[in-house]
Amino acid sequence: MEAKPYVLGIDMGGTNTVFGIVDARGQVIARSSIKTQAYPDIDEYIAELTKEITRIADPVGGVEKIRGIGAGCPNGNYYTGNIEKAPNLPWKGIVPFAKLLSDSLGIPAVLTNDANAAAMGEMTYGAARGMKNFIEITLGTGVGSGIVIDGKVVYGHDGFAGELGHTKIVRQNGRLCGCGQSGCIEAYASATGVARTARELIETTNEPSLLRDLQAETITSKDVFDAAEKGDRLAKKIFDMTGRMLGEKFADFITFSAPEAIILFGGMTKSGHWIMDPIVEAMNENVMPIWKDKVKVLFSDLPESDAAVLGSSALAWELN
């Protein structure tokens, strides 16, 4: 058996930091988490993370059995290992996270953003096994992307490539997006975008809907799904609008890297065929003839509970 048979995957979110020790077959053999927001001082955060990683590594032979650490972090820069000006994290400015954690544990560490981590996970353990060219689209609170070309995640000149959620779908009077621009696909096709579409349609139409029984400001994309499952026409219309917008953008994305597949990851994928059918329809209506009906759209098959940790850990296998 190899001296260092494991990698560590970290999924850092604004609320929690979840991590796990992963073996070469993609099994998470130990896991834990700490509260990100509880450590306004980065040094305290690193100390607590080190302590907890050391604790869960103990039963498998200690941290010296871990070959490398991969972390998916908001605004994580693969080239520098820094977290750069992440609005939802407690630490401001530029945080040299990879270096701090690597120094603290004595293990090489690499980081990227969560969508790129998902793409790596998909290629290593998921629906993109065997694919060299695909695009991972994460549909959650936001819309993220990880682009894989010739088997490698695209980082670009500065390390921040792959922000397809911030390409425009509406060019005139589009919704304000969290990035500061207007009309980005993220403002429409994220879970929050879908909820907003629901509220807008309730306010601006008279169409009867189960969604009208809910308090408008509490409606979530899950409520829209539940209503669609019950045959609610307005709910179906919301998914149709959202899916068609995504499909139109996918047609644009295909012209860039001519992927074998576009793979959907994240909470919104639970909407199943309600979101998938209009995506595929609009994508094939809008793509150049050479790609019509040729590019697959697939749901991620990373195991849901461990997907983020697995994705991040996949980065670490590339560390020598």
Place this chain on the structure above:
Amino acid sequence: MEAKPYVLGIDMGGTNTVFGIVDARGQVIARSSIKTQAYPDIDEYIAELTKEITRIADPVGGVEKIRGIGAGCPNGNYYTGNIEKAPNLPWKGIVPFAKLLSDSLGIPAVLTNDANAAAMGEMTYGAARGMKNFIEITLGTGVGSGIVIDGKVVYGHDGFAGELGHTKIVRQNGRLCGCGQSGCIEAYASATGVARTARELIETTNEPSLLRDLQAETITSKDVFDAAEKGDRLAKKIFDMTGRMLGEKFADFITFSAPEAIILFGGMTKSGHWIMDPIVEAMNENVMPIWKDKVKVLFSDLPESDAAVLGSSALAWELN
């Protein structure tokens, strides 16, 4: 001196096929051309091309001094070496051009489309020397693109990646594009798109313009440039609309591959600041804050008369 110090570059167009022998410093040391349309039989075309290449190679030591052939061809597929269903060439279906020419001359040959060839040329001899991540945009009869990531042209799963001219800029009632879709940026920002915008503005407005002195159906992008140079407001407005559309699309392109620069190549670049200023303005207005004022937009500095041959020849240096 090396046994095989030269490469051959071929620029195949619907009308002419231009080719030249290029040395390692990017000097075209011999050149010629044949009429593409004069050979409806591909075998006759290959025979004539072989004869003419052999003739110009004679003074520099013969075709055995040529290491490889790079060809930029409409619908050229880098992976297969085939020209696939090119609408403007005399040969229908799939033509195994690289194999036919290679067999005929006894020299390895590789091909791609003209925009990818321009990107290779830019990186080898032009404005992208030293860059690893950039996007070449060709503004001519059409709008093409060659995307370079980590020093390599992106070909994608099928060999046809990099068709950014066919991403949408207008989603409702857009102009019909040559590709069969509607609203593509090519339908607005190509030389023919600019001429069409001129005709539309002449017909739908009363704004005085020097362009009204011309026959509407004969107006070219060159006429619009000449009018702008003379202070014509309508002509300036045409460039402003066109440049802003391009800039808005460039903001989307940046989210994909985070390039160091976007480089403009082709006839429309003669419009200089009339097209450049609105591009840069709209790009920076529409891009995510992390890229604002960070991505360069440059004109190609490949020598104009030899640019296409140089670009194609650059492909051949990569052959063993």
